Amino acid sequence: MKPFIKGMDVSSLKELEQLGAKYYKDGQEKDLLEILKEYGANSIRLRLWNDPYSESGIPYGAGNNDLKTTIELAKRAQDLGYGLLLDVHYSDFWADPGKQCIPKAWQGMTVPQLEEAVCDFTKETLLALKEAGVFPTMIQVGNELSNGLLWPYGKVPEYENIARFLNAGIWAARSVAPDLPIMLHLDNGGNNELYRTWFDEFMKRGEDFDVIGLSYYPFWHGTLQQLEDNMNDISERYGKELIVAEVSMGHTMKDYASYEKLGADERKGMATKPELAAKVEYPMTPEGQSDFMQDFMTRISRVKGATGFYYWEPGWLPVPGSGWANEEALKYTGEKGPGGNEWANQALFDYDGHALKALETIRDFQP
Numbered sequence: 001m002k003p004f005i006k007g008m009d010v011s012s013l014k015e016l017e018q019l020g021a022k023y024y025k026d027g028q029e030k031d032l033l034e035i036l037k038e039y040g041a042n043s044i045r046l047r048l049w050n051d052p053y054s055e056s057g058i059p060y061g062a063g064n065n066d067l068k069t070t071i072e073l074a075k076r077a078q079d080l081g082y083g084l085l086l087d088v089h090y091s092d093f094w095a096d097p098g099k100q101c102i103p104k105a106w107q108g109m110t111v112p113q114l115e116e117a118v119c120d121f122t123k124e125t126l127l128a129l130k131e132a133g134v135f136p137t138m139i140q141v142g143n144e145l146s147n148g149l150l151w152p153y154g155k156v157p158e159y160e161n162i163a164r165f166l167n168a169g170i171w172a173a174r175s176v177a178p179d180l181p182i183m184l185h186l187d188n189g190g191n192n193e194l195y196r197t198w199f200d201e202f203m204k205r206g207e208d209f210d211v212i213g214l215s216y217y218p219f220w221h222g223t224l225q226q227l228e229d230n231m232n233d234i235s236e237r238y239g240k241e242l243i244v245a246e247v248s249m250g251h252t253m254k255d256y257a258s259y260e261k262l263g264a265d266e267r268k269g270m271a272t273k274p275e276l277a278a279k280v281e282y283p284m285t286p287e288g289q290s291d292f293m294q295d296f297m298t299r300i301s302r303v304k305g306a307t308g309f310y311y312w313e314p315g316w317l318p319v320p321g322s323g324w325a326n327e328e329a330l331k332y333t334g335e336k337g338p339g340g341n342e343w344a345n346q347a348l349f350d351y352d353g354h355a356l357k358a359l360e361t362i363r364d365f366q367p
Contacts, residue, residue, distance in 0.1 A: 005308025
C-alpha cells in the first residue's frame with residue numbers, strides 16, 4: 001500500500017529566501033524543507049511556467065518558476081527524500097479557471113501547432129529533469145483545467161481541442177517514462193457537476209491517465225461534506241486515484257500590511273475577505289486551521305482511491321517584494337492589479353515564520 005501523501009507546494013521558496021524569508025521550529029531557524037519533513041511531509045509540488053519573464057527579461061515574480069528554478073528546488077527536495085509532483089501550467093504565468101494564457105513563444109500558432117508545442121515542451125522538460133537527476137514521481141498535465149487551457153482554442157466547451165492539447169502532453173510524458181503517473185487537475189473540489197461534466201467529456205476523447213487532482217479552498221469551493229461527496233462519486237464513476245492537489249486554510253484574519261511595506265493602492269490584500277471567511281466551517285485562527293486540517297484529512301482518507309493532498313504554499317510569508325503578480329506579469333495576463341501577497345494568512349507559519357499547530361496535526365495524522 002502506498003504511503004498517504006502529505007504534500008507541500010513550495011514553488012515560491014527560492015524567491016522567498018532571496019527576499020529574506022526565515023522559518024522557525026520551536027524557536028530555532030531552519031530550512032523550510034527540513035522543517036516540513038520533520039512535520040511529516042513526504043512530497044513536494046512545484047509549478048513550472050514556460051517563460052515567466054517579460055520580453056525585455058524582467059521576471060514576473062511569484063516564484064519565477066522557470067525550468068532552472070524548478071530543477072534547483074527539486075534537487076533540494078530530492079536530497080531530503082521527498083517525492084515530486086511536477087505541475088506544468090503551459091503558460092508563462094498563472095494558469096487557473098480565470099486565465100489560461102498561451103505562452104508568448106506559442107502565440108499565433110494554429111491548433112495542430114499548439115498540440116505539437118505541448119508535446120515538445122513536455123518531452124523536453126522531462127528529458128531535462130532526467131538529465132539533471134531530478135525526475136518527478138508524478139506529472140500534472142495542465143493546471144486547474146476546469147475552463148480548459150491555451151485559450152481561446154482550448155476554452156470550455158471546446159472539448160475536442162482540450163483533449164488534443166492534453167493528449168499531446170500525456171503522449172509526451174509516456175514517451176519519456178511509460179510508468180510515470182499522470183494527473184489531470186480541476187479546481188472547485190466541492191462541485192460534483194463540474195467534475196462529472198468535464199471528465200465525461202474528456203473520457204470520450206482523451207488518452208488514459210492515472211490521477212484526478214482537485215483544488216479545495218473552503219472559502220471558495222463549498223463545504224467539506226461537498227468535497228467528500230464529490231470525491232466519493234468521482235472515485236466510483238471513473239475509478240482513478242484521487243489527490244487533493246491544492247488545499248489551504250487561514251490561521252488569522254489579521255492584516256499583514258506592515259510586513260509587506262506596500263501602500264494601500266499597491267496591495268490587493270488577503271484573498272480571504274471577511275465575507276468569504278464567514279462561509280468556512282472553522283474560524284481562521286491557529287486552532288481553527290489545525291481543526292480544519294484534521295477534519296479534511298480524516299474525510300479524504302476514507303474515500304476509496306484517495307491517496308493524499310498537497311498544501312498550497314505553506315511558506316508564503318509576507319516578506320517585502322514577494323507578491324502574486326508585478327506590472328510586467330499583469331501586462332501578460334491582462335489582469336488588473338494591484339499586486340502584493342494574497343496568501344500569507346493561509347500559510348502553515350505565522351507572519352514571522354514560526355511553525356503553527358496545524359503542522360503538528362499533519363504530522364500526527366494516521367489514515
